[in-house]
Amino acid sequence: MNLIQKKLGRKSILDLTHDEARKFFLKPESYCNLDFPSYIDFSSIIDKVDNELSKLALSSVKSKNIRDCDGVNYTLLHNKDGRYAWRPFQLIHPALYVSLVHEITNPKNWRFIQKRFNDFAGDDKIHCLSLPVVSSSNQKDRAEQVSQWWEEVEQRSIAFSLEYDYVLETDITDCYGAIYTHTIAWALHDKEEAKKKRRSNNLIGNIIDSHIQDMRNGQTNGIPQGSVLMDFIAEMVLGFSDLWLSTWLKHKNISNFQILRYRDDYRVFVNNPQEGDAIAKTIAEILITLGLKLNPSKTHISSDVVRASIKKDKLAWIGRKQREKDTQKHLLIIHDHSLSFPNSGSLTRALNDYYKHLVKEKLSHDRLMPLIAIATDIAYRNPRTYPISAAILSILLGNFENDEEKYYAVQHIQEKFKKLPNTGHMQIWLQRATLSISRDIRYTEAICKLAAGENTPLWNNDWISSRKLKNIITPIKIIDKSIRDKLAPAIQLKEIELFLSNSEGYYV
Numbered sequence: 001m002n003l004i005q006k007k008l009g010r011k012s013i014l015d016l017t018h019d020e021a022r023k024f025f026l027k028p029e030s031y032c033n034l035d036f037p038s039y040i041d042f043s044s045i046i047d048k049v050d051n052e053l054s055k056l057a058l059s060s061v062k063s064k065n066i067r068d069c070d071g072v073n074y075t076l077l078h079n080k081d082g083r084y085a086w087r088p089f090q091l092i093h094p095a096l097y098v099s100l101v102h103e104i105t106n107p108k109n110w111r112f113i114q115k116r117f118n119d120f121a122g123d124d125k126i127h128c129l130s131l132p133v134v135s136s137s138n139q140k141d142r143a144e145q146v147s148q149w150w151e152e153v154e155q156r157s158i159a160f161s162l163e164y165d166y167v168l169e170t171d172i173t174d175c176y177g178a179i180y181t182h183t184i185a186w187a188l189h190d191k192e193e194a195k196k197k198r199r200s201n202n203l204i205g206n207i208i209d210s211h212i213q214d215m216r217n218g219q220t221n222g223i224p225q226g227s228v229l230m231d232f233i234a235e236m237v238l239g240f241s242d243l244w245l246s247t248w249l250k251h252k253n254i255s256n257f258q259i260l261r262y263r264d265d266y267r268v269f270v271n272n273p274q275e276g277d278a279i280a281k282t283i284a285e286i287l288i289t290l291g292l293k294l295n296p297s298k299t300h301i302s303s304d305v306v307r308a309s310i311k312k313d314k315l316a317w318i319g320r321k322q323r324e325k326d327t328q329k330h331l332l333i334i335h336d337h338s339l340s341f342p343n344s345g346s347l348t349r350a351l352n353d354y355y356k357h358l359v360k361e362k363l364s365h366d367r368l369m370p371l372i373a374i375a376t377d378i379a380y381r382n383p384r385t386y387p388i389s390a391a392i393l394s395i396l397l398g399n400f401e402n403d404e405e406k407y408y409a410v411q412h413i414q415e416k417f418k419k420l421p422n423t424g425h426m427q428i429w430l431q432r433a434t435l436s437i438s439r440d441i442r443y444t445e446a447i448c449k450l451a452a453g454e455n456t457p458l459w460n461n462d463w464i465s466s467r468k469l470k471n472i473i474t475p476i477k478i479i480d481k482s483i484r485d486k487l488a489p490a491i492q493l494k495e496i497e498l499f500l501s502n503s504e505g506y507y508v
Contacts, residue, residue: 032091041480120239133148173293184236249282406434410441
């Protein structure tokens, strides 16, 4: 652990022992990093599967080839931009997830992986800043991960303006969806060694590759999104590309630069644009050999390093009037910002601040439906805001005098979202907002059906021969009824806010 991380109350996943790493990956927060209401809890299933597979090998509970089964993982399609871009978040089958965690955190394998990542980090001019971090404070791991982006990427970028005159920014197109699973073994064991031993069951790279193919009908393109474990596996491939990049740039005699990489995003700092262009081309060449591509529409260079270091949406929000005393005008300011900078971190932060003011307001009846319409439109166009938008809607619904009026408003919200396919995540949060109005309000999302008491499938268990394991992996067990039934009618900020209230917090 470096001194900065220690001071900030976090450490890298690579600083953990194999036992600590196993516990970290088996946290429900690591299993699924999509925001859910507090009554949706995967810990019981994950803990029991962990206990069961500590006694049994996964191979001993298989009745048939997993790759012949459809829907092994549960996919929750998340609308990325309110229009046509979709991001498939997957709840990995608990048995496959736990088995893969066990393999990676096997003492011998974990030591090998730690050593390999040390190789990736050998060049002090290329910095990976996106390894999973573990909070050693009272903040959530995810909150520490976001804070790390602000402190390590944004702040270091600004500091580099003292040394460098240009910054080139670029990213990888559909990184997780494009990763070729065989490149995981290349990354961990080197390409030639991995190809020689591609059928060996002893290589951890092959074991990871095999597990991911089991999750995806035998596909070798793409890894599941939505868990810290898969973020870590993606870093294996991206770390390997960092290692190649270091070698290639030395061969080309390019030395006056610094590179910050946060997952699939690159910031390249140079003193002349020609070198920036040469480095970007080198990154592109390396990625092509790994089956990945840079996104040309998001590749640009700037001579204003300070300004380019800060996200445009944050600068715009800082520079505009952020608040009005009138509740509707305040929300319209946020709506206007959402149109210019959809799905941005500053939008989420603005909505969080709006919520804090809204809970103190006593709203007149005639203002409620216009406010609900504006808040719904923000959510409709900005899927990243679903949790906080649902929280705002729950406050507004609570201002109606009777359940009939609330139900009428909810119907209109539902009708709005029916125009947009694959809004399961919003349905989950809207259900949380309407639990106190009526349990009979229907939602099509499977997780909503579970929350309503209907035992509907999530994962395909047909390949499992063990009756005990099948009984453990019963989806309705992810619903904690005791928590669900005690929740306040309105969504509380603590249910959806990433950072604790005494923390400044950063949204990226």
